[in-house]
Amino acid sequence: xxxxxxxxxxxxxxxxxxxxxxxxxxxxxxxxxxxxxxxxxxxxxxxxxxxxxxxxxxxxxxxxxxxxxxxxxxxxxxxxxxxxxxxxxxxxxxxxxxxxxxxxxxxxxxxxxxxxxxxxxxxxxxxxxxxxxxxxxxxxxxxxxxxxxxxxxxxxxxxxxxxxxxxxxxxxxxxxxxxxxxxxxxxxxxxxxxxxxxxxxxxxxxxxxxxxxxxxxxxxxxxxxxxxxxxxxxxxxxxxxxxxxxxxxxxxxxxxxxxxxxxxxxxxxxxxxxxxxxxxxxxxxxxxxxxxxxxxxxxxxxxxxxxxxxxxxxxxxxxxxxxxxxxxxxxxxxxxxxxxxxxxxxxxxxxxxxxxxxxxxxxxxxxxxxxxxxxxxxxxxxxxxxxxxxxxxxxxxxxxxxxxxxxxxxxxxxxxxxxxxxxxxxxxxxxxxxxxxxxxxxxxxxxxxxxxxxxxxxxxxxxxxxxxxxxxxxxxxxxxxxxxxxxxxxxxxxxxxxxxxxxxxxxxxxxxxxxxxxxxxxxxxxxxxxxxxxxxxxxxxxxxxxxxxxxxxxxxxxxxxxxxxxxxxxxxxxxxxxxxxxxxxxxxxxxxxxxxxxxxxxxxxxxxxxxxxxxxxxxxxxxxxxxxxxxxxxxxxxxxxxxxxxxxxxxxxxxxxxxxxxxxxxxxxxxxxx
DNA sequence: GCAAGGTC
Numbered sequence: 001x002x003x004x005x006x007x008x009x010x011x012x013x014x015x016x017x018x019x020x021x022x023x024x025x026x027x028x029x030x031x032x033x034x035x036x037x038x039x040x041x042x043x044x045x046x047x048x049x050x051x052x053x054x055x056x057x058x059x060x061x062x063x064x065x066x067x068x069x070x071x072x073x074x075x076x077x078x079x080x081x082x083x084x085x086x087x088x089x090x091x092x093x094x095x096x097x098x099x100x101x102x103x104x105x106x107x108x109x110x111x112x113x114x115x116x117x118x119x120x121x122x123x124x125x126x127x128x129x130x131x132x133x134x135x136x137x138x139x140x141x142x143x144x145x146x147x148x149x150x151x152x153x154x155x156x157x158x159x160x161x162x163x164x165x166x167x168x169x170x171x172x173x174x175x176x177x178x179x180x181x182x183x184x185x186x187x188x189x190x191x192x193x194x195x196x197x198x199x200x201x202x203x204x205x206x207x208x209x210x211x212x213x214x215x216x217x218x219x220x221x222x223x224x225x226x227x228x229x230x231x232x233x234x235x236x237x238x239x240x241x242x243x244x245x246x247x248x249x250x251x252x253x254x255x256x257x258x259x260x261x262x263x264x265x266x267x268x269x270x271x272x273x274x275x276x277x278x279x280x281x282x283x284x285x286x287x288x289x290x291x292x293x294x295x296x297x298x299x300x301x302x303x304x305x306x307x308x309x310x311x312x313x314x315x316x317x318x319x320x321x322x323x324x325x326x327x328x329x330x331x332x333x334x335x336x337x338x339x340x341x342x343x344x345x346x347x348x349x350x351x352x353x354x355x356x357x358x359x360x361x362x363x364x365x366x367x368x369x370x371x372x373x374x375x376x377x378x379x380x381x382x383x384x385x386x387x388x389x390x391x392x393x394x395x396x397x398x399x400x401x402x403x404x405x406x407x408x409x410x411x412x413x414x415x416x417x418x419x420x421x422x423x424x425x426x427x428x429x430x431x432x433x434x435x436x437x438x439x440x441x442x443x444x445x446x447x448x449x450x451x452x453x454x455x456x457x458x459x460x461x462x463x464x465x466x467x468x469x470x471x472x473x474x475x476x477x478x479x480x481x482x483x484x485x486x487x488x489x490x491x492x493x494x495x496x497x498x499x500x501x502x503x504x505x506x507x508x509x510x511x512x513x514x515x516x517x518x519x520x521x522x523x524x525x526x527x528x529x530x531x532x533x534x535x536x537x538x539x540x541x542x543x544x545x546x547x548x549x550x551x552x553x554x555x556x557x558x559x560x561x562x563x564x565x566x567x568x569x570x571x572x573x574x575x576x577x578x579x580x581x582x583x584x585x586x587x588x589x590x591x592x593x594x595x596x597x598x599x600x601x602x603x604x605x606x607x608x609x610x611x612x613x614x615x616x617x618x619x620x621x622x623x624x625x626x627x628x629x630x631x632x633x634x635x636x637x638x639x640x641x642x643x644x645x646x647x648x649x650x651x652x653x654x655x656x657x658x659x660x661x662x663x664x665x666x667x668x669x670x671x672x673x674x
Numbered sequence: 675g676c677a678a679g680g681t682c
Contacts (some may be wrong), residue, residue, distance in 0.1 A: 009681060059676090066675070074676090086682080113680055169678075174675030184676080189676060198677045306682075318681090348677030492679060 002044040004101040005137075006094075006121040008108040011036060013049030015142045016107055020045065020151060031092040046097055050108070054087035055120040055473045057169045059177070066190075069183040072569035075174045081123070091124055094242060097124035103133040104269045106157055107150070109366050110138045112548065115158055116165035121614035122157065125220040140366065143327040149265075164547040167557040171540060172199055174565060175531060182572060183520060186580035187587065190579055193607075195520055195583070196503055200488045201496050201537055205505050207481060207502035208531045209513045216467035224251035225465065228258060229390045229458040230413065230418045232447045238413055238422035253461055258415040259460045266453040267419065268412040276404040278432035279612060280322045280360030282371030285483045287317065290391055290438065292476035296384070297509070298494035305370070305387045312374045313381075314392050319367040322360020329366055330400065332354050340375035342393055345435055349400050358399045371396045397527035404431035409446055413455055422446065472510040485534040486541060504590065523579040539624050594648025595663065597621040603648055603664075605637075615648075615664055627664040644670050 007013040009232050010033075017025035017036030025036040025047070036047040057079045069077070083091050098104075104125055106118035120137065125132055139150035145321045179197035189195050218552070226240035240258070245251035276512070280286070284302075291301035295598035305317035322607070334355075337346035349450050360369075372393045378386055378640075409424035422447035433440045449455070473481065479493045501504045505517030513521075524532045546552035572579070593603040593615050608614060615627040630652060638649040642663035649670075652662045663670035 050680090051682070054680095057677090064675090071676095084680095109680090117680065165679085172677045174677090178676085179678040194675055196676065200678065309680080388677085489679070492682080496678085 001042070001103065002046070002101045003103040003105055004097045004125065004132075005045055005047040005105045005107050006118060006125075007047065007049045008051035008114055008117055009051060010111075010143060012107075013047045016147055017045075018040045019048040019142075019147045020047075020146050022189045030096055031089040033089050033093040034617070035097065041097065046101065047107075048090070048093060048097060050090055050117060050121055051087055053113075053117055053120060054084055054090055055098045055123065056082040057173050058082055059173075066181050066185065071178045072566070072573065073186065074181065075178045075565045075569070078168065079173055081120075083183045094121060094124045095128050098128040098132065101129075101132065103135065105135045105137050105151070105154065107137040107139075111366055112142055112161055112544070114366075115161040116169075117159065119159070119162040122598075141325050141327060141368070143225060143325075143560070145327065154183070158548075160550045163554040164544040167547055167554050168540060168544055170558050174561060175199055178565065178569070179524075179528065179531060182569075182576075183579070183583070186576050187583035189587070193504075195497070195516070197520070197524065197531060199531065200498055201539070202497055202521070202532050203487055203534045203537070204478070204482055205500055205513065205517055206521050206525070207478065208454045208473060208500075208506060208511055209518050211470065212513050212518070215472070217471040220466040220468065221246070222248075222464060222466045223465060224248055225463045226251055226255050226258065226420075226460060227463055228264070228413070228415060230420075231456040231458055232449060232453065234447045235458070236422060236446055238411070238420035240418040241421045242325055247614075248464075254418055255460050255462045258418040258420070258457075261416040261457055263419070264413040264415040264455040264457055266411060266449045266451055266455060267361070267414045269449055269451055270410045270489065272408050272410075273428065274406045274408050275340070276360050276406055276431070276433070278398050278401055278403060279395065280358050281324055281399050282392065283320050283322050283360070283362065283369060285394075285493075286322075286478055287319075287370050287392070288479050288494065289476035291388060292474055292479075293438075294387060294391065296388075297498075298475045299498045300384070301388060302494050304384050305392075308381075308385055308389055308392075313372060313376050313385075313389055315369075315371050315373050315392075316367045317370055319369060320362050320490055321364035321365065321367060321369050323363040323369065324357050324359070324371070324399075325368050328371070330357060333396075334400075336375055337372060337393065338375070340372075340393065341377050342397070345397050349435075355400050361617075379569070384538075388463070391438075394436045394438075395524055398432040401432035401435055401550070402429075403427040404433045411446060411449055415457060415460070472512060474510045478511070486537050501583075515586035515589045516583060519583045523583060527571045527575050527579065530564065530568065593650065594641060596623060596625050597646055598625045603627075605629070612629055628666055629664065642668060642670050644668050 007016055013036060021038035021039055024400050025032050025038040027036055027241060038045055059077055062120045063077055108114040108118040108434050122134060135154040135155060137150040137154055139146040176198040183197055184194040187195060223244040223246055225244060228238050230236055230238055240254055288298045292298055308314045310316055317507055334346045334350045370392055376389050381389060390497050405428040407428050411422055413420045425441060425444045427443060475497055481495050482488050504514055506513050521532060543552060543557045545556055547557060550618050591604040595606055596603050596617045600619060601617045601623055603615050604618055606614055606616045612631060613629050615629060617623040617625045638651050640649055640660050641647060642649055645667040645668040647663055649661045650664055652660055665671055
């Protein structure tokens, strides 16, 4: 008997082979793909890893040209499965192995997409060898117990589960492709400049646009606060207990009254000890929240984390899990970390007799929370790698440490019957914050005071300020909000944000929607609201659950979605002109670089017929003023002109570095990019 | 040249 085992990825294949063969598996390359061979209980095994999905859903060749079929008709074309570009070798290897084996065991991740990935592998091997006997191994961690258990209790492939993932694929493609084409064609955006629409990206962009509108329409209101400068051995300040006064006169009266007293009397002192609990283990979202606060973009942080993962320094960075699995030996891991830059931290924690890690709300089955897996020294890694490694290592330590203990003191002081209040903060025990010092609140030490004490009044000031609009979402906060709304997955959220940048829908950091981003969302909200709402995802989730349970048919989900799309397109087609012109107008606004020095027209970023970008005058051909632009790298306009020659400035940067202000006039010395 | 989801 000989059996082929199909895993989700190469790493998993290797682990599974090692476990099942007790380390005796031989690695052989077939079509450049590593395959692991061994014998076990008289059966020969070959284990291969896929690369996630190996088949891709797309429309038939004849419809790939955007003008070959109307967008609304595209939704009625059945897409077909094709081998993904990067998976050709794997498919060749699968085919070879299908001929040589009598059975196949699907051992992909135990989740919805994993089931479909397995079925894709089956599609390939069954096509070559229909007589293959098929089984499924389900394990929730790549540990010896789990994997052994799964292979001793093989089950059947769950075609309902894989169909639920397929319905997602079909719905996403139909909505995404047809609306992307529609909106791009309506606004004349072709080639690299197309505009896109999708079930996840559009609601995400809408979050940013909504927030931006809140900020823009925010009307600041003035308010006044009264602050007393006080002294009792040390100087400190206290604010009037009313907080913000909306009425200046009222504030003034309070100030006058308080100013009248030379001394204040301590009216109340409340001291409390507060426990400050250690944080839960990292899942992807929490990790990205912290990494982006350290100045990384989410995509960059993920790339660095993946790099650390493949080099054995940290565990798999794509996870929803916030509970360490029982199989993770914390003590061994700390022993290992004694060889890292954090040997003293590891030793301290090892001294705790019983390690009780914190646990978060999500116990997922596919991967553990993000934690260090190997010891690293600063010199082993580059700067970014070290920053991420340190963050992960410190978080791991924090989850094993005891709570921090804060002493919080609230003092109220009476100045001529006006009450002023201030809070002190002191750490009695830093606890976990010693290991994870990133966001430790600042201590504020107040002088010792008891009720009835006299406090010298040095002055009473009125501070004028105004209410502030809400903040923009940072990338980390946006990812957290996406997670809350069920938008995207741990593996895709950061990519979705990058996509919004790539489309020119947002710019800068934190991401700020551009006119075209706003215009696209406004057009969709008005005419195709469904796609801009997170609800579309939750509806789809419900449908998928029903398909997985066998209560609903895959075909029903696809048909319902198609009916909805048909209705959406009736409205969209009616308003095509309007939609197109409003988006075009926004795009034009985005292209303005500045004023033309020759004729007073507008200088615009333009694409030549051959696709090269340059700056030209809006009065072309009357005015032929133009400037060359670098063809590669990110471009943005600055809102000021060159000091040397008066031409507009652009912000220009290649790669990751900060953008530089450069004059667009090549003859000007301020135009040097280097 | 489309989406989102896996993985690299």
